[in-house]
Amino acid sequence: MTDDQAVVFEARGVSKAYGTVRALTSVDLAVRAGQITCLLGDNGAGKSSLIKVLSGVTAPDGGTLAVDGEPVRFADPRDALDRGIATVFQDLAMVPALPVYRNFFMGHEPVRGRGPLARFDKRKARAITEEQLASIGIRLTDPERPISTLSGGERQSVAVARAVYFGARVLLLDEPTSALGVRQAETVLRYAVRAKRQGVGVVLITHNAHHAWAVGDRFVVLKRGAVAIDAAASDITLDELVRHMAGGEEVTQMRRDLREIL
Amino acid sequence: MAIAHMTAPGRRALLRPELTAVASTVVVFVIFAVAGGDDGFLSALGIRNVFQVSATIGIVAAPMTLLMVAGEFDLSVGSTVGAAEIVFGYAVVHGWSLWSALLLTLAVCAAIGLVNGILSVRTSIPSFLVTLATMFIVAGGAAAIANGNLGGTTIAGVTDALDGDPLLSLFKGNITDWFPVAAAWWLVLSVLAAWVLGGTRFGNWISVTGGARASAERAGIPVARVKILMFVLAAAGAGLSGVLAALGTNTANAADGSSLQFEVIVAAVIGGTFLFGGLGTPIGTVFGALFFGLVYQGFYFTDIDTNWFQALLGILLLIAVTSNNTAREFTMRRLRDDR
Ligand SMILES: Nc1ncnc2c1ncn2[C@@H]1O[C@H](COP(=O)(O)OP(=O)(O)OP(=O)(O)O)[C@@H](O)[C@H]1O
Numbered sequence: 206m207t208d209d210q211a212v213v214f215e216a217r218g219v220s221k222a223y224g225t226v227r228a229l230t231s232v233d234l235a236v237r238a239g240q241i242t243c244l245l246g247d248n249g250a251g252k253s254s255l256i257k258v259l260s261g262v263t264a265p266d267g268g269t270l271a272v273d274g275e276p277v278r279f280a281d282p283r284d285a286l287d288r289g290i291a292t293v294f295q296d297l298a299m300v301p302a303l304p305v306y307r308n309f310f311m312g313h314e315p316v317r318g319r320g321p322l323a324r325f326d327k328r329k330a331r332a333i334t335e336e337q338l339a340s341i342g343i344r345l346t347d348p349e350r351p352i353s354t355l356s357g358g359e360r361q362s363v364a365v366a367r368a369v370y371f372g373a374r375v376l377l378l379d380e381p382t383s384a385l386g387v388r389q390a391e392t393v394l395r396y397a398v399r400a401k402r403q404g405v406g407v408v409l410i411t412h413n414a415h416h417a418w419a420v421g422d423r424f425v426v427l428k429r430g431a432v433a434i435d436a437a438a439s440d441i442t443l444d445e446l447v448r449h450m451a452g453g454e455e456v457t458q459m460r461r462d463l464r465e466i467l
Numbered sequence: 468m469a470i471a472h473m474t475a476p477g478r479r480a481l482l483r484p485e486l487t488a489v490a491s492t493v494v495v496f497v498i499f500a501v502a503g504g505d506d507g508f509l510s511a512l513g514i515r516n517v518f519q520v521s522a523t524i525g526i527v528a529a530p531m532t533l534l535m536v537a538g539e540f541d542l543s544v545g546s547t548v549g550a551a552e553i554v555f556g557y558a559v560v561h562g563w564s565l566w567s568a569l570l571l572t573l574a575v576c577a578a579i580g581l582v583n584g585i586l587s588v589r590t591s592i593p594s595f596l597v598t599l600a601t602m603f604i605v606a607g608g609a610a611a612i613a614n615g616n617l618g619g620t621t622i623a624g625v626t627d628a629l630d631g632d633p634l635l636s637l638f639k640g641n642i643t644d645w646f647p648v649a650a651a652w653w654l655v656l657s658v659l660a661a662w663v664l665g666g667t668r669f670g671n672w673i674s675v676t677g678g679a680r681a682s683a684e685r686a687g688i689p690v691a692r693v694k695i696l697m698f699v700l701a702a703a704g705a706g707l708s709g710v711l712a713a714l715g716t717n718t719a720n721a722a723d724g725s726s727l728q729f730e731v732i733v734a735a736v737i738g739g740t741f742l743f744g745g746l747g748t749p750i751g752t753v754f755g756a757l758f759f760g761l762v763y764q765g766f767y768f769t770d771i772d773t774n775w776f777q778a779l780l781g782i783l784l785l786i787a788v789t790s791n792n793t794a795r796e797f798t799m800r801r802l803r804d805d806r
Pocket residue numbers: 223224226227228246247248249250251252253254255
């Protein structure tokens with residue numbers, strides 16, 4: 206349906222081995238602006254390995270990456286970020302004791318004055334942070350509140366909001382919902398959708414087919430490091446998707462068994 | 468739940484990491500004022516000495532706080548104090564003016580800090596070990612060089628050599644009979660450190676560098692340079708502290724400051740600085756340093772057996788640091804529950 210959207214970021218024939226483990230074998234992935242591409246697959250299928258290549262954390266052994274069709278090589282995540290490829294890592298890595306706005310603006314602090322000792326314009330930073338968070342339904346009663354007092358979902362959402370605010374064109378989310386409750390996962394997914402509506406190309410890794418189904422425009426299933434499925438939402442059903450996710454059948458069976466036991 | 472009903476400024480006061488440091492300091496002050504007040508603890512001289520001791524610790528503790536917020540330690544600051552005294556003393560007794568000798572001393576100390584910084588950042592050896600090694604190198608080197616050149620590890624007549632130097636009153640003596648010049652340096656440097664940390668962009672870089680290094684790097688913050696600069700500042704603080712100490716006693720002593728690193732780090736921790744980086748306040752550290760000044764002078768004026776001094780000091784430290792952590796965790800939990 207939305208395959209006419211421009212491909213902003215692309216992996217072509219990407220391979221990656223860790224010692225003798227072939228984590229990725231000639232993987233193709235196209236990220237389109239304004240779409241959510243869900244990356245699915247069993248444990249060890251290579252999802253995180255692919256994200257690490259896309260985000261500049263590791264270099265691929267083979268294959269190329271291209272931004273706007275132009276081949277690129279990332280030396281580190283900073284390089285990727287400069288090209289508009291932002292990643293919300295599983296660990297998030299915020300500074301727990303610092304207020305939300307200080308985390309939000311890390312490395313991008315608005316200043317008054319010049320030079321290394323330029324004053325941090327905290328009023329502006331607070332106002333923008335409050336506005337950005339309010340738009341995703343997080344209300345901060347106290348702007349000085351440390352980010353560690355936000356819930357896991359809220360912190361994920363702050364990380365996403367931050368990446369989009371600072372101009373990400375592609376957003377890579379590695380299991381943003383895995384540790385979250387239903388409501389919290391919803392917050393994060395809602396924000397991923399918002400980012401997509403703003404024209405950001407989103408790659409979402411999840412083990413939860415229902416989460417993927419709810420927001421995905423395109424589904425890519427990895428199996429032992431290779432692409433098993435690459436289909437638009439209109440070309441596949443939820444049942445097929447669940448079946449194709451390696452281990453999907455076993456999970457369904459296991460659920461049935463568990464229900465009998467309990 | 469109580470916090471839920473408080474106004475934002477009220478909650479903020481509870482969140483301030485220096486809160487328990489202020490409380491601890493007030494408590495030890497009251498204890499010693501009651502126990503030793505009549506014996507001179509509250510006299511002008513007693514108070515002056517409290518400030519003098521606090522300043523010696525605090526001048527190093529202010530930059531150390533920033534270094535700790537950036538996620539590193541420096542155990543070599545103590546021996547750097549002794550080395551600074553020898554460098555400064557040697558220069559002035561050979562006719563250098565105060566300013567030139569001070570600059571030389573700060574440059575030598577900055578070089579020590581630079582080595583600490585580069586070794587800690589460029590190798591994967593923790594700064595704890597790097598600076599433990601440089602602590603021995605600096606202490607041994609300073610004593611050996613002093614011994615070789617001077618036939619002893621002390622230099623007498625440091626202040627006398629600067630008699631008539633127009634700048635001497637900036638580094639020696641009292642502003643009023645209960646407030647030494649060193650304490651003014653201490654407070655000014657602490658306020659400056661607090662301003663840099665809380666009020667500048669660079670300050671946020673320091674916090675993020677120590678609290679989430681990988682994210683800081685990803686966000687383009689020059690993490691290595693931030694850390695190295697903090698090592699340099701900590702060493703320079705040790706240099707100034709050494710100069711002030713040498714001028715205060717008219718003697719440069721290579722052994723001075725030999726355990727200062729512990730007092731400095733503990734002062735920062737009492738003040739609310741987190742041992743693992745990302746959080747700290749130079750103003751809290753002021754109270755941490757004052758805590759030491761009060762305790763050291765307080766014991767002196769009470770009739771507590773001096774053999775018990777070390778043991779009691781340790782117990783007081785444990786109480787101060789524990790109440791600190793408890794208060795922080797309590798506040799954090801309450802804030803989380805509020806949501
Ligand atoms: N740093 C590494 N060193 C060695 N092997 C690795 C490394 N990272 C990943 N692997 C291996 O590569 C394969 C793919 O791992 P990857 O983490 O990409 O899987 P995943 O799809 O993200 O799994 P999960 O769903 O459990 O997160 C696995 O066999 C894994 O053991």
